[in-house]
Amino acid sequence: MSVQPSSDLPSPSPASPSVPPSPLPPLHLAVALDGAGWHPAAWREPGARADELFTAGYWADAVAEAERGLLDFVTIEDSLGLQTSGYGGPDERTDQVRGRLDAVLIASRVAPLTRHIGLVPTLIATHTEPFHLSKAIATLDYVSGGRAGLRVQVSARPHEAAHFGRRTFPPFTIEEYDRPHVQELVTDLFDEAADYVEAVRRLWDSWEDDAEIRDVATGRFIDRDKLHYIDFQGRHFSVKGPSITPRPPQGQPPVTALAHATVPYRLVARSADIGYVTPHDAAQAAGIVAEIRTEQEAAGRAADTVHVFGDLVVFLDEDGAAARARRDRLDGLLEAPYTSDAEIFAGTPAELADLLLEWRAAGLTGYRLRPAALAHDLPVITRGLVPELQSRGAFRRAYEAGTLRGLLGLARPANRYATTSA
Amino acid sequence: MSKPLKQIHLAAHFPGVNNTTVWSDPAAGSHIEFASFSHFARTAERAKFDFLFLAEGLRLREQGGQIYDLDVVGRPDTFTVLAALAAVTERIGLTGTINSTFNEPYEVARQFASLDHLSDGRAAWNVVTSWDAFTGENFRRGGFLPQQDRYARAKEFLATANELFDSWRGDEIVADPATGTFLRDARAGAFAHKGPQFDIAGQFNVPRSPQGRPVIFQAGDSDEGREFAAAGADAIFSRYSTLKEGQAFYTDVKGRLARYGRRPEQLLILPAATFVLADTDAEAEELSREVRRLQVSGATAIKHLEFVWNRDLSSYDPDGPLPEIDPDLGEHTVARGRAQVRMYRDPLATAREWRELAEANKWSIRDLVIETGNRQSFVGSPATIAETIDSFVQADASDGFILVPHITPGGLDGFADRVVPLLQERGVFRTEYEGTTLRDHLGLAHPDAGNGGASVAESVA
Incomplete structure (x- = not known):
């Protein structure tokens, strides 16, 4: 094992009275980056740098802070349309x-500036090309030395479809989400996303690791028997392959997805390495x-590691009353309480650590x-919550692996197309 | 006769997926690892080059029904590697070749606008077209585009992307915490485009980038391609690096600009150019022959002959005479995913000419391919190359060059260290970057939202 010994443990004695041995493996911790933060009024907070949201420096600083806290990875939100307050079209706010x-x-812009932290951008399967995104994530993996992942998302938003002009979706409100016609659309989009991930994964494997031979004697740069057509045929697209980009350093960068219901849980179980879920x-x-475990078994992936991460919106202060007051103040600016698909937590790092460990026991x-x-909240995560979890033996004290897969x-993985194990 | 000296523009083309690149050289490094791109870009920036250039190919080339394995194979994703290079460089322009057939304007426009933001105004787009069903097999729509429609789609794609770039004027973001106003205008980014190729509407979601729009390159050489460039490109990546051909092309294309209300300096002509540099001219000549021999192995020579013959010639000896059999004049079936096959419009005549040349000079197949292939554009000592480049530019054969070294990633080092200082001494190349954006380096104006380059949209209508 290459885990570095933590400096405050009296080695070699395994048990320290101040750090009870944790019965469960250490937690994985990621941060979701979206603009100035997840509360819609966050951009008005002191230090928010709202006028720098479209600069590289803003993102580089955020990811550097996350890396300072030894976090597994950051996700970066994206969408193919302007943000809106509801699920419908632009709200003109x-x-x-x-x-x-x-x-x-x-x-990719922050990858050369960081060394350990995983980088997991969002991509929208509904309107993009699996061939392009497969090589983009493979390239992010090369650029970062094995730290790339992806978060796959679908879009049923009619106004985003209109930006591409290839498909039309019926408008619906979030209250109509359970209606059959909406469920049919959503199921289809998630099935397409599963196809998309399958095509992306096959493209990553379409070059065997040792395909590049540079054999001067025969003049061959590659051994073409180690390149593979993927011949993916799906209901919405087909992809021939092979990729134009060789297999990425991790082989298969981790695939992640946010899921709130059975249909997306199935995508997680069938296709992903990490699912983000929103229990309360x-x-x-x-x-x-x-x-998810039942679906995973049904998909024949019972032996695979599929992480299930809880998503939480967090307001954190060393003084819990201050965190709650900050939430109230931001809600006041919004002129309505902020609601979210995820549980909203306002309190101290110690209280949050209690909650994280309690839910960990649930799986x-x-x-x-x-x-x-x-x-405000990112530095409290890295400088308050992380030490709190470390002191409870529930989080790493140093990066223990060089790749995102390693951290997770x-x-x-072996290449699905490799016939020899040489 | 005392015309002021023209300033030369120089760019660096990352060694490509073709037989110009000598991968067998012991000094040749990875074509994929970021360290190679980083070394190459930093060398070009150290030499104060205008920009770095990346080509693209969206399907691995095939010959005889098999993946072509004699050249470098494989490359990274263009946008992704350019964004990473923005982190390890500060001034050099970042030019990506992006296809207008197997992409959608909304996505490409937000990628270029994002790259321009993340590089503080250094993005450029080399707009290329393709139509073949072979490449289409990797994409959602397959080979949907008839060949004759490829420029129609490219023009409308660029016009649509420009509408998206211009959908933000640049003053919409207020971000004033005190008043709570983030956006001045709720309709920022609004657009609606209805045309034969694209029928899209809504709001673009990337605010106006530092350059307003990326610098636009065009690389096609047909009459249609030249007209496309004259209508709306900022620069042409041409293949005429000899003096006479260069001057003819230069005159032709610059002459087309007036029709679009544009001045000659609004479109730069930048041919691709290879070079072999050594201490003396004689040594460079010798090295040049050696490099050409490395570029054309026996196996490569046979494959090259197949472009013309359109037949499987694998049974022929590359060190023997040319085939007696004539080329197959049917539809080209041997090589796929390549532009070269279209260069030989009369294969019978080419075959006849080559046989005569080979006989007269006692050339084998390999000798012939080496001798009839392009000699490197510039061969000589640093002084000779500097002098030649300068004289070409001053004689209006080009506005500069996009240099294509044959070794990755160190092939530019000698040029940067030994030729660039001589060009600087001659007073024809910058010693420091004067501006921060690629438009600054190229002397191009920053477009105003809503009217810059509207000519392309008009030419489509």
Whole structure:
């Protein structure tokens, strides 16, 4: 094992009275980056740098802070349309952050400036090309030395479809989400996303690791028997392959997805390495994990590691009353309480650590925290929550692996097309 | 006769997926690892080059029904590697070749606008077209585009992308915490485009970038391609690096600009150019022959002959005489994913000419391919190359060159260290970057939202 010994443990004695041995593996911790933070009024907070949201420096600083806290990875939100307050079309609001940069390019721009942290941009399967995005994430993996992942998302938004002009989706409100015609559309989009991930994964494997031979004697740069057509045929697209980009350093960069219901849980179970879920208590967390595990078994992936991370919006202060007051103040600016698909937590790092460890017992293996106000809450995560978890033996004290798969405890997978194990 | 000296523009083309690149050289490094791109870009920036250039190919080339394995194979994703290079450089322009057939304007426009933001105004787009079903097999729509429609799509693609770039004027973001106003205008980014190729509407979601629009390159050489460039490109990546051909092309293309209300300096002509540099001219000549021999192995020579013959010639000896059999004049089936096959418009005549040349000079197949192939554009000592480049530019054969070294990633080092200082001494190349954006380096104006380069949109209508 290459885990570095933590400096405050009296080695070689395994048990320290101040750090009870944790019965469960350490938590994985990620941060979700989105503009100035997840609360719509966060951009108005002191230090928010709202006028720098479209600069490289803003993103480089945020990811550097996350890396300072030894976090597993950051995700970067994206969308193929302006942000809106509901699920429908543009809301024409001028009091919230609108506009964003391409998430893959942000991740790539910060990759050479960081060394350990995973970089997981969002991509929208519904309107993009699996061939392009497969090589983009493979390239991010090369640029970062094995730290790339992706978060796959679908879009049923009619106004985003109109930006591409190839498909039309019926408008619906979030209240109509359970209606059959909406469910049919959503199921189709998630099935397409599963196809998309399958095509992306096959393209990553379409070059065997040792395909480049540079054999001067025969003049051959590659051994073409080690390149493979993927011949993917799906209902919405087909892809011939092979990729134009060789197999990425991790072989298969981790695939992640946010999921709130059975259909997306199935995508997680069939296609992903990490699912982000949104329970509101430990019992819900246990129920969701059980459902994903059942789907995982049905998909024939029972032996694979599929992490289930809890998503939480967090307001963090050393004084819990200050965190709650900050939430109230931001809600006041919004003129309505901020609501979210995820549980909203306001309190101290110690209280949050209690919650994270309680839900871990329900089967979650990690968390993706959504800082309510990035400028404030990210440093409290890295400098308050992380030491708190470390002191409870529940989080790493140094980066223990050089790749994102390594940090997540995922082995480098064999290539599905390789016939020899030489 | 005392015309002021023209300032030369120089760019660096990352060694490509073709037989110009000598991968067998012991000094040749990875074509994929970021360290190679980083070394190459930093060398070009150290030499104060205008920009770095990346080509693209969206399907691995095939010959005889198999993946072509004699050249470098494989490359990274263009946008992704350019964004990473923005982190390790400060001034050099970042030019990506991006296809207008197997992409959508909304996505490409937000990628270029994002790259321009993340590089503080250094993005450029080499707009290329393709139509073949072979490449289409990797994409959602397959080979949907008839060949004759490829420029129609490219023009409308660029016009649509320009509408998206211009959908933000640049003053919309207020971000004033005190008043709570983030956006001045709720309709920022609004656009609607209805045309034969694209029918899209909504709001673009990337605010106006530092350059307003990326610098636009065009690389096609047909009459249609030249007209496309004259209508709306900022620069042409041409292949005429000899003096006479260069001057003819230069005159032709610059002459087309007036029709679009543009001045000659609004479109730069930048041919691709290879070079072999050594201490003396004689040594460079010898090295030049050696490099050409490395570029054309026996196996490569046979494959090259197949472009003309359109037949499987694998049974022929590259060190023997040319085939007696004539080229197959049917539809070209041997090589796929290549532009070269279209260069030989009369294969019978080419075959006849080559046989005569080979006989007269006692050339083998390999000798012939080496001798009839392009000699490097510039061969000589640093002084000779500096002098030649300068004289070409001053004689209006080009506005500069896009240099294509044959070794990755160190092939530019000698040029940067030994030729660039001589060009600087001659007073024809910058000693420091004067501006921060690629438009600054190229002397191009920053477009105003809503009217710059509107000619392309008009030419489509």
